[in-house]
Amino acid sequence: MSVDIDTLFEMMDEGQPVEVQEEALREARKIKSLSVFMQPIEYGWSWENCAKVICEKTDEELNKYTCEMLEWLQDINWPGAFLIMERLEKMEPQFLVHAVGYQVKQALLLKDNEWLGWMSYLIKNKKFYDALSEKKNIRKY
Template sequence: MLDIDHIYEMLSCNNDITTQQKGIEEAKKIKALWVLILPILPTSSKDVWENCAKVLVSKTDKELSQYYYHLLTWLQDINWPGASIIYDRLSKVSDDLFEINLSTCLKISKNNGDKPWQYALDALSEERKKSKQTKE
C-alpha cells in the first residue's frame, strides 16, 4: 500500500480521472478511516475531500460507526466538496448509535447558533424518519 501522502496526491480533483480512481482504490485499503474525514493538508485540503467522501461511503455501517460524529461535522457546510455524498450515505445508516450522534450534533449546532449545520442535520433527520416510515 502507498503512503498516505501519496494517496492524498492521487485523490486531488486536479488530477485526471484515472489517477483519481487509482487513488480511490488505494484509499479503500486504509483501515484508520479518520485520515479521510475532512483531512487538513499543507496545501489544497478541499481538493481531496470529494474523493475521500467516495471512499468513506463505500464502507459498511459497522466500519463507519466510530466515525459518525466526525462524518456529521462534514455537513456543517453542505457546499463543501463531498458533503452531499456523505449526506446521502448517512441517510441510509441503520444503526442506533448513529441516532445518538445525530442528536448530539443537533444540540451542538443549536447551542452554537450554527444555522447551516442545524438545517442540514434537521433535513437529514427528517429524511431518515421518512425512510423508516416507508420501510414499515
C-alpha cells in the same frame, strides 16, 4: 502499488487526471483507519474522493465515525458533503441517533442554523425519526 499517505491525498485531488484519482481510490480502499479520510485539513481538494471511500463502508464500519461525518454537513458546499449526506440518510438509525443528538447540541451552542438545517434532512427517514423519539435511545455525551 503502495504510496505514502501524502502522495495518496495528492493523487486524490480533484485536479488530478481521472486515472490518477481512480488509482488513488483503489489504494485508499485498502486503508482500514477511516479517520484519515475525515476532511483532512491539508488536502481539501481530496475531500470528494475521501467521501467516496467513506461512503462505500458498511454501517458497522462507519459507526465510530458518525460525529465526524455529521460535521461534514456544516457546509454543504464542501467537496463530498452531498455524498456524505446521502450515505447518512441510508444508515440504520441506531448508528446515528446518539451522534445526531450530540451534534445538534453543538450546532445550537454555535448558533449554526445552516448545520442544523442540513442535519434535519436526516429526520425525513421515518425510521430515524421514530428512533429519535424513543426515550430509551437518548443518552448524554
